Amino acid sequence: MDCNLRRQGVRLAFGCAWSTLMAMAAFGQTPSTMSMDDKAVERRVNALLGQMTLEEKIGQLSQVFVFAPSKQVDEQVAKGQLGSLLFVTDPARINSLQRLAVEKSRLHIPLIFGFDVIHGFRTIFPVPIAMAASWDPSMVSGAQAIAAKEASSVGINWSFAPMVDIARDPRWGRIVEGAGEDPWLGSAMAAAQVRGFQGESIGSPDHVLACMKHYAGYGAAEGGRDYDASNIPEALLQNVYLRPFHAAVKAGIGSAMSAYMDLNDVPATGNRWLLHDVLHDDWRFQGFVVSDANAVKSLATHGFARDLSDAAVRALNAGVDMEMAIGTTAYSQNLAAALSSGKITLQRIEDADRAIIGMKVRLGLFEHPYIDEARAARILASPEHRTASRLAAERSAVLLRNEGNLLPLRKSGYSKIAVVGPLADSQVDTLGSWAFQDDVTETVTVLAGLRNKVGSQAQVMFVPGVEISRKFPSPFDQIFGSKPRTPWTPEQAKAELKKAVDLAGSSDLTILVLGEAQDMSGEAASRESLALPGEEEQLLEAVAATGKPMVLVLLNGRPLDIRWASQNIPAILEAWYPGTQGGNAIANLLFGEAVPGGKLPVTWPRNANQTPIYYAHNTTQSPENQGRRYWDEESTPLYPFGYGLSYSTFSFSDLQVSQAQFKIGQTVEVTAEVENTGASTADEVPQIYIHQQYGSASRPVRELRGFERITLAAHEKKTIRFRLGSDELSYWSAAKKAWVEEPARLDVWVGADSKASLHGSFTITE
Numbered sequence: 001m002d003c004n005l006r007r008q009g010v011r012l013a014f015g016c017a018w019s020t021l022m023a024m025a026a027f028g029q030t031p032s033t034m035s036m037d038d039k040a041v042e043r044r045v046n047a048l049l050g051q052m053t054l055e056e057k058i059g060q061l062s063q064v065f066v067f068a069p070s071k072q073v074d075e076q077v078a079k080g081q082l083g084s085l086l087f088v089t090d091p092a093r094i095n096s097l098q099r100l101a102v103e104k105s106r107l108h109i110p111l112i113f114g115f116d117v118i119h120g121f122r123t124i125f126p127v128p129i130a131m132a133a134s135w136d137p138s139m140v141s142g143a144q145a146i147a148a149k150e151a152s153s154v155g156i157n158w159s160f161a162p163m164v165d166i167a168r169d170p171r172w173g174r175i176v177e178g179a180g181e182d183p184w185l186g187s188a189m190a191a192a193q194v195r196g197f198q199g200e201s202i203g204s205p206d207h208v209l210a211c212m213k214h215y216a217g218y219g220a221a222e223g224g225r226d227y228d229a230s231n232i233p234e235a236l237l238q239n240v241y242l243r244p245f246h247a248a249v250k251a252g253i254g255s256a257m258s259a260y261m262d263l264n265d266v267p268a269t270g271n272r273w274l275l276h277d278v279l280h281d282d283w284r285f286q287g288f289v290v291s292d293a294n295a296v297k298s299l300a301t302h303g304f305a306r307d308l309s310d311a312a313v314r315a316l317n318a319g320v321d322m323e324m325a326i327g328t329t330a331y332s333q334n335l336a337a338a339l340s341s342g343k344i345t346l347q348r349i350e351d352a353d354r355a356i357i358g359m360k361v362r363l364g365l366f367e368h369p370y371i372d373e374a375r376a377a378r379i380l381a382s383p384e385h386r387t388a389s390r391l392a393a394e395r396s397a398v399l400l401r402n403e404g405n406l407l408p409l410r411k412s413g414y415s416k417i418a419v420v421g422p423l424a425d426s427q428v429d430t431l432g433s434w435a436f437q438d439d440v441t442e443t444v445t446v447l448a449g450l451r452n453k454v455g456s457q458a459q460v461m462f463v464p465g466v467e468i469s470r471k472f473p474s475p476f477d478q479i480f481g482s483k484p485r486t487p488w489t490p491e492q493a494k495a496e497l498k499k500a501v502d503l504a505g506s507s508d509l510t511i512l513v514l515g516e517a518q519d520m521s522g523e524a525a526s527r528e529s530l531a532l533p534g535e536e537e538q539l540l541e542a543v544a545a546t547g548k549p550m551v552l553v554l555l556n557g558r559p560l561d562i563r564w565a566s567q568n569i570p571a572i573l574e575a576w577y578p579g580t581q582g583g584n585a586i587a588n589l590l591f592g593e594a595v596p597g598g599k600l601p602v603t604w605p606r607n608a609n610q611t612p613i614y615y616a617h618n619t620t621q622s623p624e625n626q627g628r629r630y631w632d633e634e635s636t637p638l639y640p641f642g643y644g645l646s647y648s649t650f651s652f653s654d655l656q657v658s659q660a661q662f663k664i665g666q667t668v669e670v671t672a673e674v675e676n677t678g679a680s681t682a683d684e685v686p687q688i689y690i691h692q693q694y695g696s697a698s699r700p701v702r703e704l705r706g707f708e709r710i711t712l713a714a715h716e717k718k719t720i721r722f723r724l725g726s727d728e729l730s731y732w733s734a735a736k737k738a739w740v741e742e743p744a745r746l747d748v749w750v751g752a753d754s755k756a757s758l759h760g761s762f763t764i765t766e
């Protein structure tokens with residue numbers, strides 16, 4: 001990306017740090033490959049296997065959490081009884097544990113250190129759903145490359161990311177960790193993250209092994225209840241839920257994590273069809289599979305395995321190579337006996353070893369087991385990483401409403417600005433879940449960002465107004481030692497609300513910062529409602545009653561019920577959990593130094609009762625014929641998938657299809673003209689959707705098949721091109737139980753969101 005070109009953008013102050021982010025993603029176009037000679041790896045691993053005892057072979061298949069230094073773990077490592085540890089992040093401790101493995105264990109096999117590097121390590125980037133909202137895979141790749149650089153500097157070799165679960169029910173808390181509802185966008189984000197984490201090939205310096213999770217179907221948990229069973233027909237699995245996993249495999253991912261839940265009555269962690277037939281036979285996956293935490297042991301809880309021994313046998317035989325557990329693994333306790341009784345084979349244990357130790361060889365752990373602690377400290381402090389995080393947050397925000405062009409704000413336009421809301425000055429809530437290694441004190445809140453921006457030009461005053469907390473505490477509070485918030489008394493609550501209304505009433509502008517606290521979104525953070533938590537809605541409506549100009553900034557990891565705000569608050573900016581530099585990014589966006597260009601990666605429902613709701617649905621009865629689907633609420637969402645406004649405006653015209661008719665297997669080109677019809681440089685994301693009118697199975701009304709985020713100067717026009725070939729046009733047919741590309745007539749639309757009206761069509765023939 002040319003910095004000079006960027007600077008010409010009147011309001012885009014991205015600067016040259018952009019090039020850092022892009023450089024981190026420079027390899028963005030090619031898959032991350034296994035570069036080392038396969039034969040050489042195999043020879044080395046076989047030589048080791050020839051010397052390993054059964055206990056050592058089983059040891060490599062075991063991974064345990066280490067929350068605090070443990071003598072027992074030290075001893076197990078020195079005896080070669082563990083292959084991997086997770087949650088150790090202190091570089092000195094990692095070096096000392098690695099020394100035990102490399103210098104004290106009999107065969108000197110290094111440990112592989114894993115950690116959840118989900119959206120940054122020390123520098124926290126926007127949460128994954130936010131990064132998906134950027135519709136900018138190169139940016140996402142660059143962000144994960146920075147995360148990989150920071151994590152690998154302290155000795156982490158393996159990230160439990162990307163999470164590529166499709167999520168169509170925003171009640172599910174883990175929707176925040178993925179790329180939203182769509183398999184095409186999800187696949188692009190999956191591949192981008194694999195390249196970011198792993199670099200050009202597994203073992204690239206400053207990179208880590210990536211792990212796609214949670215394989216597979218976790219996002220379809222019934223009722224959006226985390227960990228509950230998923231029931232997904234095979235057509236939906238193949239066309240939607242598995243697609244981003246396949247994209248990650250094609251991008252060269254080196255590991256996969258099996259999911260917790262039952263998939264169609266067979267737990268994912270004991271599901272040989274998923275872990276073997278699809279992953280290895282169909283996709284030719286070259287890496288290894290780790291279970292989710294304690295997922296092997298819970299096969300007994302599912303009513304699937306008889307006991308822990310049966311659980312270990314069934315997970316291993318299904319294809320789980322490494323078991324992740326708290327305490328001891330079922331593998332270490334049971335596999336030796338299972339081998340003696342013939343329930344598993346030595347061949348299966350050794351195959352799992354080959355995959356794991358082979359990956360350690362490829363990662364270069366045998367040659368470079370230790371890290372330079374002083375270098376780690378320098379990398380973690382990098383100011384460029386903070387700038388990249390700010391840019392990522394600016395590119396991830398979605399402008400939902402901007403009545404009367406209230407935004408962008410003029411810096412000199414206000415003398416007193418009220419900042420209201422419980423999240424406005426909360427550092428931890430600016431980061432979102434899965435932020436453990438950040439220095440929370442450096443997090444820039446919205447309040448701090450606004451103060452940085454306006455300086456002495458306006459007085460910026462803050463009142464939280466209400467406080468919010470979960471009705472039931474998070475199970476992770478205990479593990480991570482989070483302290484419960486002390487609730488306000490009813491008198492205090494009344495007084496605080498009044499303070500907020502008074503402050504808004506005496507200010508020229510109010511910026512309300514509402515949404516969800518960090519622990520309300522993420523794992524074990526599902527909800528039955530999408531309402532603004534606690535008394536936030538009352539605060540919103542009371543503050544709005546002052547009649548002052550008002551902007552609503554949302555910090556959250558899922559769509560919320562903002563029906564009232566969408567009618568009554570003139571400007572709404574979805575900022576998600578924007579990360580370390582969140583406040584500065586939001587201030588830049590509000591004051592027009594960055595222009596919003598993000599688009600929703602998920603359909604925004606009016607309220608929870610409409611869920612699941614997603615754009616790529618089938619239509620079994622025309623809406624005209626049978627009217628509305630609900631008689632008490634619209635059947636449409638509040639905002640469609642792909643939607644997002646800008647401070648500029650864009651028009652789409654002249655859709656051309658290169659051939660009106662073509663044969664199966666050929667490719668058609670679709671072009672359209674996109675024009676920035678406004679007065680400032682801004683980004684747009686042209687999107688292409690298709691619909692197959694008939695075939696062996698019903699197809700969704702629309703399906704995304706391409707997109708590109710582009711920057712256009714005022715009045716600049718560009719021809720945008722999309723190619724549709726077999727990848728885009730084939731689908732898994734429930735009737736034929738196979739991937740098919742069929743003779744049919746297809747509709748195509750190009751535009752700014754999933755409601756695009758610019759239309760064309762073509763025919764595919766035999």
Ligand code: BGC
Pocket residue numbers: 116160213292293523
């Ligand atoms: C989560 C995984 C995570 C693992 C290790 C589990 O509870 O489901 O996503 O990678 O813990 O922290």
